[in-house]
Amino acid sequence: MADGRYEEPEFTSERLVTSSADDVERAAEAALRPKRLEEFVGQSVVRDQLSLVLQAALARGAAPDHVLLSGPPGLGKTTLAMIIASELGTSLRVTSGPAIQHAGDLAAVLSSLEEGEVLFIDEIHRLARPAEELLYVAMEDFRVDVVVGKGAGASAIPLALPPFTVVGATTRAGLLPAPLRDRFGFTGHLDFYDAPELERVILRSAGLLGVEIHHAAAHEIAGRSRGTPRIANRLLRRVRDWAQVRGDGRLDLTAARAALEVYEVDPVGLDRLDRSVLDALCRRFAGGPVGLSTLAMTVGEEPDTVETVAEPFLVREGFVARTPRGRVATAQAWSHLGLTPPAGAPGSLAGTLFDDAGTDPEGGSGNLQGL
Numbered sequence: 001m002a003d004g005r006y007e008e009p010e011f012t013s014e015r016l017v018t019s020s021a022d023d024v025e026r027a028a029e030a031a032l033r034p035k036r037l038e039e040f041v042g043q044s045v046v047r048d049q050l051s052l053v054l055q056a057a058l059a060r061g062a063a064p065d066h067v068l069l070s071g072p073p074g075l076g077k078t079t080l081a082m083i084i085a086s087e088l089g090t091s092l093r094v095t096s097g098p099a100i101q102h103a104g105d106l107a108a109v110l111s112s113l114e115e116g117e118v119l120f121i122d123e124i125h126r127l128a129r130p131a132e133e134l135l136y137v138a139m140e141d142f143r144v145d146v147v148v149g150k151g152a153g154a155s156a157i158p159l160a161l162p163p164f165t166v167v168g169a170t171t172r173a174g175l176l177p178a179p180l181r182d183r184f185g186f187t188g189h190l191d192f193y194d195a196p197e198l199e200r201v202i203l204r205s206a207g208l209l210g211v212e213i214h215h216a217a218a219h220e221i222a223g224r225s226r227g228t229p230r231i232a233n234r235l236l237r238r239v240r241d242w243a244q245v246r247g248d249g250r251l252d253l254t255a256a257r258a259a260l261e262v263y264e265v266d267p268v269g270l271d272r273l274d275r276s277v278l279d280a281l282c283r284r285f286a287g288g289p290v291g292l293s294t295l296a297m298t299v300g301e302e303p304d305t306v307e308t309v310a311e312p313f314l315v316r317e318g319f320v321a322r323t324p325r326g327r328v329a330t331a332q333a334w335s336h337l338g339l340t341p342p343a344g345a346p347g348s349l350a351g352t353l354f355d356d357a358g359t360d361p362e363g364g365s366g367n368l369q370g371l
């Protein structure tokens with residue numbers, strides 16, 4: 001840009017509203033991470049409970065119990081792990097389930113820990129079984145058994161570890177084996193954020209990015225962020241780009257709306273893929289039910305993409321219901337697209353009623369996967 005204000009956008013994710021992040025995005029996020037518990041927005045129950053755990057440990061002068069953090073991506077698990085270490089005045093060592101291929105890799109990490117350090121294991125549900133077993137012992141007895149030699153002559157030499165704290169993060173707490181889950185003295189579950197909380201995240205981040213933002217713009221971005229701070233921060237950066245390049249640098253409501261229109265994120269946070277799934281369901285299949293593979297073929301995507309990328313949010317927000325006979329559009333989907341469902345369609349008043357579990361009370365039972 002002639003005035004030199006425009007920086008190359010750092011956007012690399014394929015979808016603006018995905019809740020996961022790649023390495024480039026994580027680097028951009030680093031500057032926005034809260035460093036202390038009091039800066040961490042929302043999640044008041046977990047924050048309060050964690051604050052007690054940490055204060056008690058500090059008062060005792062001992063390492064706190066191991067902490068398990070569960071919840072969907074982008075809600076702040078890594079951020080909380082970093083905060084735990086900084087509140088304890090110690091350092092954080094970071095690894096992840098997929099990065100530990102062999103038990104020996106974990107033994108090497110554990111045996112290099114210093115007293116009181118925090119070991120963050122992201123995606124802990126993806127640890128290989130032998131590493132998991134080694135971790136039980138290390139968490140419970142602060143010991144690793146180092147195996148020396150091979151075959152019949154192999155022997156295990158116990159190595160004492162200094163006290164430390166494991167912070168495990170998982171998007172799938174249900175996949176953790178009970179013996180591992182039981183070794184965490186505190187488990188915090190992170191939930192999606194409400195719009196006022198996301199607004200606070202956005203106002204805070206704008207301050208850190210050194211940009212002025214109107215409350216109305218923060219409110220608009222919050223409403224499109226799918227309950228996820230990571231998405232809120234990403235949308236904020238895109239609105240900032242728009243304001244710099246096409247606007248007058250101000251992040252007001254006009255800039256927020258115009259930017260998010262360019263990026264095809266609609267007022268409730270649906271993007272092009274989400275809307276094309278709804279559109280196909282309503283216009284092509286009269287609201288369904290329709291099988292996953294037919295639906296995916298219609299929108300030109302793989303069934304797996306529709307099932308794992310678009311569907312979770314559409315189901316969570318009540319646009320789509322999964323039934324034993326396939327996917328159906330709800331009344332909310334029709335109204336979001338500005339359409340009227342034909343009489344008898346699932347989303348119409350006279351259409352099939354669904355119980356709370358989203359199952360058709362008159363339909364058969366069955367495995368919903370792959371429908």
Ligand SMILES: Nc1ncnc2c1ncn2[C@@H]1O[C@H](COP(=O)(O)OP(=O)(O)OP(=O)(O)O)[C@@H](O)[C@H]1O
Binds near residue numbers: 020042043078080201
């Ligand atoms: N409560 C919060 N207050 C302010 N910012 C937050 C909060 N939670 C998350 N963020 C911001 O959102 C981004 C993503 O958070 P984080 O990396 O901690 O998520 P995560 O749950 O660990 O995701 P993943 O499972 O993908 O690693 C970070 O930039 C972080 O600063």
